[in-house]
Amino acid sequence: MPVWHEKTRALREAGDLVVIGVTQEQHPDRCSLYAQWQGIDWPILWDPFNLTGSAAVPVVLAVDEAGVIRPGRLDVRRIEEQIVEGWMSTPPAKPGPAARRPYPDVVPPSTRATARSPGDKAQAALSRLLWSRTTGEERLDGAAFADVLEALEKAALAPKADPALTFHHGVALRMRYDSEHRQAGDFQRALDAWMDALGRRPSQYIWRRRIQQWGPRLDKPYPFYDWVEEAQTTLIAAGSVPHPIQIALSGAELASGTREIPIRSIQDIHPDPQAALKRDGKHLVELESTVCLHTGVTSKRVREPAGSSRIHLILRPTGGAHFEPAAGPARIWIEVPTGWNTPRQLLMATSPTDPDAALLAEFEVRPPQPDLTKPPASPILPATIHGTAFYFVCEGEQGECQFLAQDFEILIRDPRSDPQEPDK
Amino acid sequence: MRLPVTLALIGPLLIGSVHSNQDRSLSLLQPGEALPALVLPTIDGKATVNLADLRGKKVLLIQFASW
Secondary structure, eight states: OHHHHHHTHHHHHTTSOEEEEEEOOSOHHHHHHHHHHHTOOSOEEEOTTOTTOOSSSOEEEEEOTTSBBOOSOOOGGGHIIIIIIIGGGSOOOOOOOOOOOSOTTOSOGGGOOOOOSHHHHHHHHHHHHHHTTTOGGGOOOHHHHHHHHHHHHHHHHSTTOOHHHHHHHHHHHHHHHTSTTOOTTHHHHHHHHHHHHHHHSTTOHHHHHHHHTTSOGGGOSSOSSTTHHHHHHHHHHTTOOOOOOSSOOOHHHHOOOOSSOOOOOSOOOOSOTTOOSOBOTTOOEEEEEEEEEOGGGGSSSOSSOTTOEEEEEEEEEOTTOEEOGGGOOOEEEEEOOTTOBOSOSEEEOOOOSSTTSOEEEEEEEBOOOOOTTSOOSSOOOSEEEEEEEEEEEEOTTTSOEEEEEEEEEEEEOOTTTSOOOOOO | OHHHHHHHHHHHHHHHHHHHHHHHHHOSOOTTSBOOOOEEEBTTSSOEEEGGGGTTSOEEEEEOOOO
């Protein structure tokens, strides 16, 4: 986009052209940082639910004075010919057809009429989610999140519902996951919804990218947000305050794609082979795992064996407990099923900078490659990964601090044979 | 035998093409059609834009992601 920004500068400054951006990203703050870094000063609209229905980005469209989208593909290398000499020199277009209103209830909540039908309620839910950041009284609390999720799920589960509605439900679940009202399993259910939607519309690349953002490196077309650090550094060096990133970037969002995850070459040593360390019986730390499968699982073609995935682990202190930063990072030991590959068995979680903050760890697994010349001996999925988390945690302000362990299991399942559970 | 082999080879491409066309037809932003009256907030949350209100101006609509 920086090229389009530069090439249209003179036309914009002369008042001959209006440029409007639309981004379908889940998190608008990242695009805000990008725009700040690139000096983009035209408005960028936030369309996380992909209400425009676009199948892929980038797409650049010329719209004439009549509001009609001009035919033809725009090429930034031919901007002089296509726009400056061509389009700009044509007389104003005649009045065009009336604009359709596909989402009449997706409007700022303060201007919205009461929704009555399920479809209206789903659109009202979308508008609450889109504008909840900006209107203080509309900021969603836990009950409001439950309401909008119920409306969106009901719309998604209606007979013959468009898979876009399932995608919308997933976006809303991820929004709640990013809020203080998150519920265990929100992120997993978001991924399941997106995978379900993608399975029904496989060439929807906006949806596919939403999954791949958090998916395994084997499924990554490019690193998604590896530019963020450079943007922040450049802006600080120039004396600017970078636009804050509200939701921490996961390792998946920074990772590059690869064609082969490395075979384990380091023999890690189990931190507690006798299981002697005291288990976290009081559940001072809540451990949540989320499995992001390779999007190839939605295809009947065997691009990648089902089960190839990236696992996101989050350790959250509960009930006033907190991590002790001086004790170093938490460690995670994982055991994958026989024949499966993962680069390391011993993982380090992110170091706690804030004692109350959650710790993150991510890893990738790949099942054995199927022998396509033989009938499958047994299905690869479901499969279970076993593991143990080791951490130093303190109870309350003056409470005891100790090293504890917590055993866990992660189920990797095929979403095609195990559809998501209804909202509770 | 040549025809079935050819079909087998190009079949997936045809299916892919059908999918692409289906998805294009689902887009609200179709060449030759008016911008829909779709209301969206800006990424900073400070403003709201109705695409249909852009009439009367030459507009370049850029759909992109920051990655």
